Amino acid sequence: MIEIKNLRKSYNGHEALKGISFAIQKGEFYGLLGPNGAGKTTTISIMSSILKPDSGEVIIDGMNLDTHPGQAKQLIGVVPQEIALYGDLTASENLHFWGGLYGVSNSELKKRSEEVLHLFGFYDRRNDNVKTYSGGMKRRINIAAALLHQPKILFMDEPTVGIDPQSRNLIFEVIEKLHKEGMTIVYTTHYMEEAERFCDRIGIIDNGQIIAEGTLKELKSNSALKEVVVVTYDHANESQLKEISAKWPDSNLSENKISFYATDVQSALSGIISGSGQMGADISNIEIQRTNLETIFLSLTGKQLRD
Ligand SMILES: Nc1ncnc2c1ncn2[C@@H]1O[C@H](COP(=O)(O)OP(=O)(O)OP(=O)(O)O)[C@@H](O)[C@H]1O
Ligand SMILES: [Mg+2]
Structure with missing residues (x-):
């Protein structure tokens, strides 16, 4: 479903990605686990076509992201690490804005907004300005926005950092449901508990390189610890x-x-x-x-x- 081939990216001479390759099967929950500065966000940003690599390729469902960006991006929902919402707009208005960017038609958007507002426990607060929301609530709306166009693939960049336990549990429930329904998920985290709990396969990333990859069982037996x-x-x-x-x-x-x-x-x-x-x-x-x-x-x- 997703193929990442030898991605390289430097920022002002600093090599953030030193040749990253991995492949993700349809329906798989893939975790990119690594410490701060490892290159997780850079990798996800390139996979979402927010950032261009210096070299390397991203193939999404057989389409090269570089040559078919529009088609490939329709398949992807992206939850960025930095929350991107308008504080002076309500939850509904934010969803309409993001849905519009993803090219969802007005009638479809109305239906989908209601669905995701219910899914994330927000329907009653849909007309409140987002600036009155807690960090965890903003994060939930952010994930909801990424789901409006019914993507087949979801990229989430550290979605549970700095949020309350209630929001975290709700996010866990939703992503487990999405995974069960067959969505392909790429999830970055530096919490090993999350990677152990959710991921079918894990790529451990450090210093711009994948240093180990596999199921938890494979990683354990390969480590010979x-x-x-x-x-x-x-x-x-x-x-x-x-x-x-x-x-x-x-x-x-x-x-x-x-x-x-x-x-x-x-x-x-x-x-x-x-x-x-x-x-x-x-x-x-x-x-x-x-x-x-x-x-x-x-x-x-x-x-x-x-x-
Ligand atoms: N816009 C930028 N300009 C310069 N350097 C950058 C930029 N973005 C990232 N870097 C550097 O590239 C490296 C990888 O950063 P990246 O954000 O991809 O890591 P990360 O694994 O997402 O870290 P975190 O867990 O803190 O989110 C780091 O050394 C970081 O300082
Ligand atoms: Mg990051």
């Missing part, structure tokens, strides 16, 4: 613990705790518990450190995702 089970024992003597530790291929004993390393702790856990039981050692606490996007990012780059 070990997960850890730290077991704390009660009333166990040192020789007992040494014996338990020695039986595990990769472990580390320190005072009354043993750290057991495994590529998949889920399947290792029962062996660890029964092994301890057989030695008559009482367990007082079990702590599990699983591999997640944060630890994968840390292992790939040596830095935290949210610096």
